[in-house]
Amino acid sequence: MIEVRELTKRYGATTAVDRLSFTVRPGTVTGFLGPNGAGKTTSMRILLGLDAATSGEALVNGGGYAALRRPMREVGALLDAGAVHGGRRAFDHLGWLARSNGIGARRVAEVLEQVGLAGVARKRVGGFSLGMRQRLGIAAALLGDPGVLMFDEPVNGLDPDGVRWIRELMRSLAADGRTVLVSSHLMTEMELTADRLIIIGRGRLIADTSVRELADRFRRGVLVRTPRPAALTAVLAAAGGSVESMPGGALTVTGMDVAVIGDRAAARGIPLYEVTPHSASLEEAYMELTAGSTEFGAVAS
Numbered sequence: 079m080i081e082v083r084e085l086t087k088r089y090g091a092t093t094a095v096d097r098l099s100f101t102v103r104p105g106t107v108t109g110f111l112g113p114n115g116a117g118k119t120t121s122m123r124i125l126l127g128l129d130a131a132t133s134g135e136a137l138v139n140g141g142g143y144a145a146l147r148r149p150m151r152e153v154g155a156l157l158d159a160g161a162v163h164g165g166r167r168a169f170d171h172l173g174w175l176a177r178s179n180g181i182g183a184r185r186v187a188e189v190l191e192q193v194g195l196a197g198v199a200r201k202r203v204g205g206f207s208l209g210m211r212q213r214l215g216i217a218a219a220l221l222g223d224p225g226v227l228m229f230d231e232p233v234n235g236l237d238p239d240g241v242r243w244i245r246e247l248m249r250s251l252a253a254d255g256r257t258v259l260v261s262s263h264l265m266t267e268m269e270l271t272a273d274r275l276i277i278i279g280r281g282r283l284i285a286d287t288s289v290r291e292l293a294d295r296f297r298r299g300v301l302v303r304t305p306r307p308a309a310l311t312a313v314l315a316a317a318g319g320s321v322e323s324m325p326g327g328a329l330t331v332t333g334m335d336v337a338v339i340g341d342r343a344a345a346r347g348i349p350l351y352e353v354t355p356h357s358a359s360l361e362e363a364y365m366e367l368t369a370g371s372t373e374f375g376a377v378a379s
C-alpha cells in the first residue's frame with residue numbers, strides 16, 4: 079500500500095507538489111496521470127527516499143522508505159532506465175543489486191527470464207536498445223519480489239510490442255495482489271492499463287477515481303433517431319428527460335438511460351432507428367480536467 083498525505087515539495091520558488099494526498103491499494107494498477115511538470119516524478123522520488131519532502135508524508139507499507147528494513151523486498155521501482163553503467167553486463171548489474179540486498183543469484187536468472195533478457199544476460203548494457211534498458215530496469219524492480227511497484231513513464235519510447243508487454247506485466251503484477259503505481263502523461267495508455275486513476279496538475283490532486291467513474295462522469299447523453307422526433311420529445315420530456323434537437327433530425331437525451339428511452343418509446347409505439355449512449359473519450363475528459371494545469375500550454379489568441 080502507498081499512502082501520500084498532505085505531501086508538499088518546494089524547490090526554491092517552485093512548488094512541485096502541493097498538499098497532495100492519495101492512497102494506492104493492492105490488487106489494482108493505479109495510473110498516476112498529469113501533464114509535464116505536474117509533480118509525478120517528484121512524488122515518486124519522495125516515496126522512494128530519493129528526495130526529502132518539504133512537509134507531509136509519503137509512506138510505503140505504513141512507513142517512510144528510510145524505515146524499510148529490506149527496501150528491495152518491499153518496493154521496486156523503475157524511474158530512469160538510462161541510469162545503468164553501459165560497461166556492465168546485464169547479469170552483473172542485477173547481481174550486484176541482488177547481493178547488496180541479500181538476494182541470491184538464482185533470482186537474478188529468474189527475473190532476466192521474466193523480462194525476456196535471458197539471452198543477452200552476458201551482454202554489455204551499453205549496446206542495449208531503449209526497450210531492452212526498460213526491461214532491465216523492470217528486472218531490477220522485480221528482483222526483491224516486492225509487494226509495491228512504481229514505474230515512471232515505463233512505455234516512453236517503446237515499440238508497440240514493448241508497450242503491450244509492459245501493459246500485460248502491470249496487469250499480472252496487480253492480479254498477484256501487488257500495489258502497482260504507474261505514471262504517464264497519456265490517458266490513452268492508462269485507459270488500457272489502469273483500474274484507478276490519480277490525476278494531478280501543478281502538484282495538486284485533480285481527481286482520484288476509477289476509470290469507469292470517470293467515463294460515467296463525462297457521459298454526454300444518448301443520441302436517438304426516430305421518424306417521429308416531436309412525439310418522442312414530448313414523451314421523454316414528460317418523463318423527466320431533457321431533449322435537444324440536433325442538426326439532421328437526431329435528438330440528444332440527457333438524464334435518462336437507454337432502457338428507459340426504449341421503454342417509453344415502445345409504450346407509445348414510437349419507432350426508434352438508433353439509440354447510442356455518447357461519452358466524451360477519456361482523453362477529452364482528461365484534457366478538460368487538466369486544462370489550465372499544463373506547464374507550457376499554448377496561449378489562446
Ligand SMILES: Nc1ncnc2c1ncn2[C@@H]1O[C@H](COP(=O)(O)OP(=O)(O)OP(=O)(O)O)[C@@H](O)[C@H]1O
Pocket residue numbers: 089092093094095112113114115116117118119120121263373
Ligand atoms: N531538482 C529540481 N529542482 C528544481 N525544480 C525541480 C526539480 N525537480 C523537479 N522540479 C520542478 O518541479 C515540477 C514538477 O516536476 P516533476 O518532474 O515531478 O513533474 P512530472 O509530473 O514528473 O513531469 P514530467 O512528465 O515532465 O516528467 C516541475 O516544475 C519541475 O521543473
